[in-house]
Amino acid sequence: MTTERKAYYQRLRGVFDDIAQTRGGYYDAPTGSQQRRHTPWQRLNRFHIKHLLAPLVHQQNLRSCLDVGCGMGDFSHELREHFNFERVHGVDFSPAVVEVARSHYADHDGLSFSVGDVTAGLSFDDRELDIVCCLNVFHHLLPADQNAAIDHFCRVARRVVVLEVKRFHILHRLLTGYRAMGMVDIYAVHIPAVLARFAEHGFQPITVRPIFYLHALSPIALLVMARSEEP
Ligand SMILES: C[S@@+](CC[C@H](N)C(=O)[O-])C[C@H]1O[C@@H](n2cnc3c(N)ncnc32)[C@H](O)[C@@H]1O
DSSP, rough: HHHHHHHHHHHHHHHHHHHHHHSTTTTTTTTTOOOOOHHHHHHHHHHHHHHHHHHHHHHHHOOOEEEEEEEESSSHHHHHHHHTTEEEEEEEOOHHHHHHHHHTTOOOOOOEEOOOGGOOOOOTTTTTTTEEEEOOOOOGGGHHHHHHEOOOOOHHHHEEEEEEEEOOOHHHHHHHHEEEEEEEEEOOOOHHHHHHHHHHHHEEEEEEETTTTGGGGOEEEEEEESSSSSO
């Protein structure tokens, strides 16, 4: 890893370590607050993911999910409860974040967490979990690491990958300057390039859903990708 790349991820990890220790578990809460709410777009993302996954889960009898960049575990928990999955595992590269997730969900059967960095690969067997979900994380990866992350998702997912991306969008750029929480960079993507990378692994789109319903209005999109061959 080059020195700049290492420094970038160290700084990023530091930001999330700090958030875990100071913001009561919610990324958009002011420092030190115990605010308990998600932003409307976080809620909308989660609503869409559950809605889009439901038919696949039932038709294909999907029973397990890996939540990459799981943060403090609340969406991993939500997925486990909503779909009654046998196993949901959350992985995150911030040890402080994983500690919070573990402390919140210590006695929840079928729900576990570990420290892991997607840029270093995912320490799971090929096709170990039915679904790989990655929400609100991909835009933090340096462009050179985004393709490799897709490779890892496709290796570990038996059937489905759900990936949330920030796509290039002029309004988003003007409003945020491509910074998240005013602190970290946002690396937006071109969706056709992302889909092409998935296609190399035999994953085709079931849906590309702009979370604000129209692509023109939405800098955030959800990609639901399914392995095209039979299991
Ligand atoms: C904005 S939070 C989103 C958390 C959760 N997925 C959600 O939507 O609530 C981004 C998370 O990604 C994690 N993250 C960032 N880069 C990562 C990497 N290279 N490997 C694993 N996790 C990473 C951060 O530690 C942080 O917890």
